Amino acid sequence: MGKTWRDGSLIPIVIVLIGLIVVWYVAAILMNWSGVSDFYQRTDVTGVTFGQQLNDVLNQDKPLLPAPHQIVAEFWKTTVEQAVTSKRSLVYHGWQTLSATLLGFIMGTAFGIGLAVFIVHNQAMDRSLMPWIIASQTVPILAIAPMVIVVLNAVGISGLIPKALISTYLSFFPVVVGMVKGFRSPEQIQLDLMRTYNASRFEVFTKLRWPIALPYLFTSMKVGVAASLVGAIVGELPAGTSNGIGARLLAGSYYGQTVQIWSALLAAALLAGALIALVGIAERVINARLGARP
Amino acid sequence: MSLTTDGGKSVSVVEAKGLGLTFKTADGDVIALSDVNLDIRRGEFVSFIGPSGCGKTTFLRVIADLEQPTSGTITVNGTSPADARVNRSYGYVFQAPALFPWRTIEKNVALPLEIMGYGEADRRERIRKTLELVNLEGFEKKFPWQLSGGMQQRASIARALAFDADLLLMDEPFGALDEIVRDHLNSELLKLWAATQKTIAFVTHSIPEAVYLSTKIVVMSPRPGRVTDVIESPLPAERPLEIRETPEFLAIAHRVREGLRAGHSYEE
Numbered sequence: 001m002g003k004t005w006r007d008g009s010l011i012p013i014v015i016v017l018i019g020l021i022v023v024w025y026v027a028a029i030l031m032n033w034s035g036v037s038d039f040y041q042r043t044d045v046t047g048v049t050f051g052q053q054l055n056d057v058l059n060q061d062k063p064l065l066p067a068p069h070q071i072v073a074e075f076w077k078t079t080v081e082q083a084v085t086s087k088r089s090l091v092y093h094g095w096q097t098l099s100a101t102l103l104g105f106i107m108g109t110a111f112g113i114g115l116a117v118f119i120v121h122n123q124a125m126d127r128s129l130m131p132w133i134i135a136s137q138t139v140p141i142l143a144i145a146p147m148v149i150v151v152l153n154a155v156g157i158s159g160l161i162p163k164a165l166i167s168t169y170l171s172f173f174p175v176v177v178g179m180v181k182g183f184r185s186p187e188q189i190q191l192d193l194m195r196t197y198n199a200s201r202f203e204v205f206t207k208l209r210w211p212i213a214l215p216y217l218f219t220s221m222k223v224g225v226a227a228s229l230v231g232a233i234v235g236e237l238p239a240g241t242s243n244g245i246g247a248r249l250l251a252g253s254y255y256g257q258t259v260q261i262w263s264a265l266l267a268a269a270l271l272a273g274a275l276i277a278l279v280g281i282a283e284r285v286i287n288a289r290l291g292a293r294p
Numbered sequence: 295m296s297l298t299t300d301g302g303k304s305v306s307v308v309e310a311k312g313l314g315l316t317f318k319t320a321d322g323d324v325i326a327l328s329d330v331n332l333d334i335r336r337g338e339f340v341s342f343i344g345p346s347g348c349g350k351t352t353f354l355r356v357i358a359d360l361e362q363p364t365s366g367t368i369t370v371n372g373t374s375p376a377d378a379r380v381n382r383s384y385g386y387v388f389q390a391p392a393l394f395p396w397r398t399i400e401k402n403v404a405l406p407l408e409i410m411g412y413g414e415a416d417r418r419e420r421i422r423k424t425l426e427l428v429n430l431e432g433f434e435k436k437f438p439w440q441l442s443g444g445m446q447q448r449a450s451i452a453r454a455l456a457f458d459a460d461l462l463l464m465d466e467p468f469g470a471l472d473e474i475v476r477d478h479l480n481s482e483l484l485k486l487w488a489a490t491q492k493t494i495a496f497v498t499h500s501i502p503e504a505v506y507l508s509t510k511i512v513v514m515s516p517r518p519g520r521v522t523d524v525i526e527s528p529l530p531a532e533r534p535l536e537i538r539e540t541p542e543f544l545a546i547a548h549r550v551r552e553g554l555r556a557g558h559s560y561e562e
């Protein structure tokens with residue numbers, strides 16, 4: 001934070017944020033205005049002043065577009081003012097999603113690295129696997145998620161694992177693509193050097209390919225962790241469970257609880273931001289140990 | 295080992311007979327080496343000089359088993375280049391330092407030692423000794439980017455020396471450095487050669503560098519890559535930088551230049 005302040009990027013960020021909030025309020029007023037007018041007509045309310053209507057517009061129960069303060073209030077109510085074990089708590093639902101995200105992300109990263117190792121060391125693997133890996137990501141996840149949930153449910157697996165598997169499915173891809181590139185990034189001269197030492201393939205991997213690929217890994221992991229979160233939320237939609245940010249979104253849309261939907265979206269965005277920031281911190285720590293220029 | 299007659303000093307370290315190498319490319323065959331006959335004896339400092347495409351680097355890479363000859367024979371320490379490589383009987387210094395940027399200087403020097411299975415204490419001692427040899431004491435914990443180009447190349451020489459191979463193969467190691475640094479490193483290399491008694495094969499395209507450093511200068515020419523002249527240097531072992539202005543030095547440089555001109559048609 002101190003650094004952001006010093007290099008002078010905080011002021012522009014704040015200005016943009018204020019701009020967005022203003023646009024949001026204007027949009028909320030424009031979108032909700034006629035709904036409130038209709039409501040007055042239906043209930044035969046007359047003689048409402050502009051100020052009164054504006055107040056009503058910004059504090060509707062089920063507005064088309066909730067105003068920022070409504071979302072913040074709802075977010076506050078469902079995080080700080082609720083016990084974290086309560087089903088009304090966004091922290092509870094956030095953790096349901098986060099645990100699946102993390103498990104899926106770890107599995108996806110490990111699977112991606114493993115695949116990349118095979119692909120780099122085996123030409124047949126390279127030719128046969130890569131097209132399938134790319135094809136796997138062209139199938140819409142919304143089509144696959146229900147099948148995974150239903151099939152696993154039929155064999156008695158439900159809850160965390162199916163969601164994590166969908167996260168894995170989305171997050172292994174950036175990792176495998178990034179790591180194949182990373183493992184192949186040693187220059188010929190570096191490979192020649194290892195050959196003059198009569199180094200084994202394992203030594204070339206541990207002493208050259210792995211450390212040179214680490215920057216690629218972190219870039220891939222930033223994409224992968226965000227994809228993981230999307231996977232976990234998508235996995236919650238068809239699950240029929242009432243747990244997780246995805247379930248909150250679904251329930252909100254069933255009952256027209258737009259404020260609840262938006263506060264769940266806010267929670268998802270904060271989670272994604274936090275996860276990417278964590279990967280970024282890990283990246284900086286590792287890079288410093290690997291002697292990157294400050 | 296193939297011993298020759300005149301005493302222990304004349305053991306052949308590299309012996310090439312009728313060596314040829316043809317690269318098959320999409321545009322047809324490229325003859326990189328053609329009928330190369332050469333003998334490098336223990337303790338010699340042999341320079342290979344010639345314009346680009348003359349096969350000097352290719353010949354060095356054949357010695358190192360990084361390229362495979364297509365005709366003729368070559369032995370390194372009396373064995374095939376492949377066996378010599380497996381026995382780790384040479385150290386190779388590339389055109390670029392090729393230091394691993396994520397390793398400190400001492401860790402870079404440790405790299406071959408780790409692969410070759412030297413123990414921790416032995417490793418430390420060898421790192422200390424070789425870094426001292428190339429005048430890099432005090433830079434052990436620095437990362438490569440914190441060093442100048444000349445220092446990086448010295449670190450890469452230390453890395454090639456660390457496991458005490460008797461043969462040092464150097465492929466234009468100072469080609470990317472400026473003249474002043476180059477002069478300095480040349481005289482340091484001579485001292486290092488005198489101190490370690492190694493056999494050095496050194497590729498360069500600089501005539502003064504070749505004449506200053508070598509006991510034997512191999513002049514090569516391109517299309518096809520071949521040896522056009524082999525000059526045994528009469529210069530004394532002790533060579534201050536000023537030797538480059540002596541008539542003897544200039545005479546050899548002249549002969550090298552003549553050899554290069556003879557082997558090179560400028561119409562191409």
